[in-house]
Amino acid sequence: MRSKVEPMKDVARLIRRHFDGIVAWTQTRQTNGFIEAINGLFQAAKRKARGYARFETMRTVLFLIAGRLNFARFNEHAR
Known part of the structure; x- marks a missing residue:
């Protein structure tokens, strides 16, 4: 990651870990x-x-x- 701001790196990691779930929610708008x-x-x-x-x-x-x-x-x- 190119950011030097540690909280932004944490957010980027979070999005990468949950990317499939985020995409699924945007397509279906269903939660668990x-x-x-x-x-x-x-x-x-x-x-x-x-x-x-x-x-x-x-x-x-x-x-x-x-x-x-x-x-x-x-x-x-x-x-």
């Missing part, structure tokens, strides 16, 4: 927020399904959390 939200749902499902070993059970709990179903219509004891 959606993936982070799905990850949060999955982490919540893991906490609620603690002790279950089968993936099918984890998937069911994940769908129940993501679907936000209102069980109060069917069971007055449901929260």
Whole structure:
């Protein structure tokens, strides 16, 4: 790098490291927020399904959390 200013060199390195992501964002305008939200749902499902070993059970709990179903219509004891 030709700059003698160290903070500018740091910025140039940062842009080089993240160049592919910067280009992808300019083309799609999408962030990783959606993936982070799905990850949060999955982490919540893991906490609620603690002790279950089968993936099918984890998937069911994940769908129940993501679907936000209102069980109060069917069971007055449901929260």
